[in-house]
Amino acid sequence: MPSRQQLIQQIKIKKSFLCVGLDTDIQKIPSFLLDHEDPVYEFNRQIIDATRDLCVSYKPNSAFYESRGVKGLQSLAKTWQYLPQECLNIIDAKRGDLGNTTDMYAKAFFDEASSGLSFDAITVAPYMGADSVTPYLSYDGKWVILLGLTSNSGSKDFQYLVTKGGYLYEEVVKKAATWAGDDRMMFVVGATKSTEFTNIRKYAPNHFLLVPGVGAQGGSLADVCQYGITKDCGLIVNASRSIIYASNGRDFAEAARAEAQSLQQQMQLELEKAGVI
Secondary structure, three states: OOOHHHHHHHHHHHOOOEEEEEOOOOOOOOHHHHHOOOHHHHHHHHHHHHHOOOOOEEEEEHHHHHOOHHHHHHHHHHHHHHOOOOOEEEEEEEEOOOHHHHHHHHHHHHOHHHHOOOOOEEEEOOOOOHHHOHHHHOOOOOEEEEEEEOOOOOHHHHOOOEEOOEEHHHHHHHHHOOOOOOOOEEEEEOHHHHHHHHHHHHHOOOOEEEEOOEOOOOEOHHHHHHHHOEOOEOEEEEEOHHHHOOOOOOOHHHHHHHHHHHHHHHHHHHHHHHOOO
8 A cells, every 4th residue: 555655755756646546437438348258347447547657546435336235346356456566545434423433434444354445545534433433544654535625515514614723624634644644644725725735734734645636527737736735746547437437438438548648647737836846
């Protein structure tokens, strides 16, 4: 599993801070793949082969696999086994619970002997506080990626509530940054909230931020970098649909690579501008 320093090294080597989201919907993949024994895995395998030199991370979304029951979990397990070891592999599960339930969630995604899975990182909801997060941190070297400020329209329902210390999302980041250092904790911040990165950097100046929303959701890579990039980059920008569904034909992998390469080239310019490379 990549350490913080190894992640930074990969960013510099690949001149990229791209995460490819594997939100693989069997109803959206090219129809010719349905002839394969495991169409979802075959789709993921070809996407990974086409993009592995252009990205530093992969992020399967667990809902797309769990929704298919045992078959989906088998596809997830095979996908995890195929992911490049040098890339940070994130399970986007957004779990949030307490006590022995959280222990079981951590075991499900981090304990290979128990579940057959051992992702490097997991996304977690912070609403229940420290005891819903710290069980994941008991696994040596594993990362927690905490929901900080999201892009969805409903984010204003709670995340922008005003507290004595500022907005609620600021209190979440401030508090959670005390639970683990920047070598074990990241925060999810939506790309459409780019101007808020300045506030988040007050409390998490060196933590990596996982940034969804660039591409199909309309977020601007340039804005994200303007407000969020650090001397070590400090960003992992996720793109899912814009890459994996760039084509629905037999050229889907080539089209995915072209889209990923376009983002990588933009990222290289931002890294050079910021003096990271």
